[in-house]
Amino acid sequence: DIQMTQSPSSLSASVGDRVTITCRASQSISSYLNWYQQKPGKAPKLLIYAASSLQSGVPSRFSGSGSGTDFTLTISSLQPEDFATYYCQQSYSTPRITFGPGTKVDIK
Amino acid sequence: EVQLVESGGGLVKPGGSLRLSCAASGFTFSSYSMNWVRQAPGKGLEWVSSISSSSSYIYYADSVKGRFTISRDNAKNSLYLQMNSLRAEDTAVYYCARDGILTGYPLDYWGQGTLVTVSS
Numbered sequence: 001d002i003q004m005t006q007s008p009s010s011l012s013a014s015v016g017d018r019v020t021i022t023c024r025a026s027q028s029i030s031s032y033l034n035w036y037q038q039k040p041g042k043a044p045k046l047l048i049y050a051a052s053s054l055q056s057g058v059p060s061r062f063s064g065s066g067s068g069t070d071f072t073l074t075i076s077s078l079q080p081e082d083f084a085t086y087y088c089q090q091s092y093s094t095p096r097i098t099f100g101p102g103t104k105v106d107i108k
Numbered sequence: 109e110v111q112l113v114e115s116g117g118g119l120v121k122p123g124g125s126l127r128l129s130c131a132a133s134g135f136t137f138s139s140y141s142m143n144w145v146r147q148a149p150g151k152g153l154e155w156v157s158s159i160s161s162s163s164s165y166i167y168y169a170d171s172v173k174g175r176f177t178i179s180r181d182n183a184k185n186s187l188y189l190q191m192n193s194l195r196a197e198d199t200a201v202y203y204c205a206r207d208g209i210l211t212g213y214p215l216d217y218w219g220q221g222t223l224v225t226v227s228s
Contacts, residue, residue: 031211031212032212033212034212034214034215036153036215042220043203043218043219043220043221044153044203044215044218045218046208046214046215046216046217049208049210049211049212049214049216050210050211050212050214053210053211055210055214055216087152087153089153089214089215091212091213091214092212094158094207094212094213095141095143095155095158095165095167095207096155096167096169097143097155097215098155099152099153099154099155100152101152102152102153
């Protein structure tokens with residue numbers, strides 16, 4: 001199985017901050033990397049697919065980059081509604097997909 | 109509007125069974141592969157099972173293989189998960205999620221989830 005790790009596991013930030021979350025795969029997954037946002041009590045929501053493609057309707061302050069084993073999710077200017085947990089997910093070995101452990105972004 | 113609505117969760121004793129359902133609407137259900145993903149309380153996301161559009165291909169996580177059965181009824185726009193021999197570690201919110209047709213087949217739509225609690 002392909003293992004996914006994320007760092008940091010949590011971070012505190014202020015509105016307007018630039019936030020970067022890192023995801024690493026245990027082997028090369030090309031660009032088969034997706035990012036999801038989950039708020040408490042809600043289902044995950046797709047933000048970024050194929051490492052850098054923005055899902056329809058997602059604000060442009062979200063961006064993704066990377067390929068191979070190392071990936072990043074960047075929020076250019078954190079907004080109040082962005083406080084949530086973010087998960088990366090590899091789809092290289094679909095349907096046997098795996099998720100990272102999550103990064104919780106909370107208010108400083 | 110794409111909608112996925114899960115039902116069937118509840119409290120069950122260890123060793124018991126439960127059948128989850130996911131009702132789909134707003135898209136051509138028979139054209140998409142579907143998945144079950146679960147999340148234990150306070151934990152991360154775990155893929156459970158996947159079924160192709162015509163049910164030709166079915167996959168399970170090792171943690172549920174032999175105990176859970178995924179199925180679908182395209183005429184009823186519904187996805188199912190039959191869960192047998194339930195264990196405490198199966199306690200989780202279970203989400204149904206659609207395989208998108210975007211590059212890399214991300215899970216582009218999710219239901220709101222249904223809670224399964226396995227406890228005596």
